[in-house]
Amino acid sequence: MTLAKAQPILEAREVTRTFRSGRRCITALASVNLAIFHDGVVGLIGPDGAGKTTFMRLAAGLLRPDSGEIRIQGVSTRDQALTIQSRIGYMPQRFGLYTDLTVRENLDLYADLQGVAPARRSARYDALMQMTGLGAFQRRLAGKLSGGMKQKLGLACTLVQPKELLLLDEPTVGVDPVSRRELWQIIDRLVEQEQITVLLSTAYMDEAERCRYVFVLNNGCVLSHGEPQALCSRMQGHGYAASAPGMHRRALQGHLVRAPGVLDAVIEREWLRVVTEPTLTPERLKGRAGVPGLELNPLPARFEDAFIAEFRAVSSRWRTTVSGWTPLQPDGGLETVIQVNALERRFGDFQAVRDLSFEVYRGEIFGLLGANGAGKSTTFRMLCGLLPPSSGELSVGGVDLRRASAAARARIGYVSQSFALYGQLTVTQNLRFFANIYNLRGGRRRERIDWALDGFELRALANVDAEDLSLGFKQRLALATALLHQPEILFLDEPTSGVDPLARREFWELINALAEYGVTVLVTTHFMEEADYCDRLVIMAGGQLLALGTPESIKRQVAGGRSELPSMEEAFITLVESPQEELR
Incomplete structure (x- = not known):
């Protein structure tokens, strides 16, 4: 489908916007030109810090450009921001729901703010509740909704007044696959039934592939644009499913990701997805990899291949080395590090976790998965010693958390779902603070801080306040602080939520290396492709264990x-x- 040669619904002309952070001047957007027509869902794609959120806020009239202008339906956001805001819907990454109000009360509040006449509300509410599936929850407090339901309520509040243009800034970050699918069904219905044009930014490349048209940003500039299929076709013939008999996928990935001419090597299903430069033939790749019996089978191109190829050469790569840990001995046998038996947690009359049992071994990457509200975050907090269980047995590193949680916490590293560092401290000050917490002193303290600054590419940002970092660099800093004291066990609570594909790859390269050195990793994630990186995983629903096993065994359970x-x-x-009994 080609863009209509009509009046654009949104047009940016030479838009520049800068910000100051201390003594630094950051250019978020640099002479951006783009036009969006009535063309369904348009994607705004780019790595962390590319300028996506800044562009969204400028288009919504919440910021003014330093130069240039954005026009919505011919009206400039520069001097008619209130007019613009009455014509568009804007849902930021953290939509402002009022958690102590019910679903219906939130709708009423936003209807008041948007000037919706009382006589028109009932019919509009009915349509929105049917569309979002929230009709049965109108009396529930917004704070009691799951993450996916909150996102759907935020979308409904944005649309209490019908709009022609809807701006969605990463609306599916932090929601589970079921909720993500439901949100996309709502977006598709809005486009088809209400003829709404949607500008959507996303960190999911499969979502970018669903867009009619995409603009790719990097360092505040439009790097490329076009239909996803056209951008994707550039990589056709350069992707392979790689496998080698008797070799673990993580070990094979370690070989291939460093081979000259390989742009990407990620675990996908039961094989490794390898993307190469155009000049690298399968025969030459086999020679360079040096892996006996390496098999390469062609794969169709996808948009994520094009994204990685576009940005691999210009990205700032980590150089983190795994030093100080003792390599895991291949014949050392299975050593249980985390033991969970009949674990339960109640909040008053509500039972968040019930009769949960599993164990995790040394050097294992263990996934804890579940839909929003399944109980995995509660389980995670109990495993970290941050929340006492109501009943059951729980030990981490051989320490009973019911009796000696402080001793167990000294042996673990923890990266939380939300950025939990100190925003008004600089990068270096955060590292020093956590070094003190972990009782690192003298030369050892200096050595580990230097390791973090250099290995995570944070040296140039050492004096920048943590709150001014892009999301990807915030996550780098969070992981660096969690690893300062070289823990035996690493807890990661949705560590890559919202970060771009390149950052996710570099993150997992380090996690895989740590596992090879015997670090036990327990991770929660909503990226199901990351679940394939796990040695074993648990899937929870309603606070209970739904499935436990390797990714392949769980897939076979479903395949029937x-x-x-x-x-x-x-x-x-x-x-x-x-229903659980159908799968037994």
């Missing part, structure tokens, strides 16, 4: 004898949506 295994996302959705 079919030869072709589903993806991890397909398996997750099937498990969560199906």
Whole structure:
């Protein structure tokens, strides 16, 4: 489909916007030109710090450009911001729901703010509740909704007054695959039934592939634009499913990701997805990899391949080395590090976790998955010693958390779901603070801080306040502080939520290396492709264990004898949506 040669609904002309952070001047957007027509869903794509959120806020009239202008339906946001805001819907990454108000009361509040006449509200509410599936929850407090339901309520509040243009800034960050699918069904219905044009930024490349048209930003500039299929076609013939008999996928990835001419090597399903430069033939790749029996089978191109190829050469890569940990001995046998037996947690009459049992071994990457509200975050907090269990047994590193949680916490590193560092401290001050917490002193303290600054590419940002970092660099800093004291066990609570694909890859390269050195990793994630990185995983629903096993065994459980295994996302959705007895 080609763009209509009509009046654009949104047009940016030479838009520049800068910010000051201490003595630094940051250019968020630099002479951006783009036009969006009535063309369904348009994607705004780019790595962390590319300028996506700044552009959204400028388009919504919440910021003024330093130079240039953005026009919505011919009206400039520079001097008619209030007019613009009455014509568009804007849903930021953290939409302002009022958690102590009910679903209906939130709708009423936003209807008041948007000037919706009382006589028109009932019909509009009914349509929005049917569209979002929230009709049965209108009396529930917004604070009691799951993450996915909150996002759907935020979207409904944005649309209490019908709009022609809807700006969505990463609306699916932090929601589970089921909720993400439901949000996209709502977006598709809005486009088809109400003829709304949607400008959507996203960190999910499969969502970018669903857009009619995409603009790719980098360092505040439009790097490329076009239909996703056209951008994707550039990589056709350069992707392979790689496998080698007797070699673990993580070990194979370690070989291939460093081979000259390889742009990308990620675990996907039961193989490794390898993307190469155009000049690298399969025969030459086999020679460079040096892996006996390496098999390469062609794969169709996808948009994420094009994204990685576009940005691999210009990204700032980590150089983190795993030093100080003792390599895991291959014949050392299984050593239980985390033991959970009949674990339960109640909040008054509500039982968040019930009869949960599993164990995690040394050097294992263990995934804890579940839909929003499944109880995994509560379980995670109990495992970290941040929340006492109501009943059951729980030990971490051989320490009973019911009796000696402080001793167990000294042996673990923790990266929280939300950025939990000190925003008004600089990068170096945060590292020094956590070094003190971990009782690092003298030369050891200096050595580990230097390791963090250099290995995570934070040296140039050492004097920048943590709150002024992009999301990707915030996550680098959070992981660096968690690893300062070289913990034996690492807890990661949705550590890559909202970061771009390049940052996710670098993050997992380090996690895989730590596991090879015997660090036990327990991770929660909503990226189902990341679940394939796990050695084993648990899927929870309603506070209970729904499935436990390797990614492949869980897929086979769902496949029901079919030869072709589903993806991890397909398996997750099937498990969560199906009555448990049907899958036994």
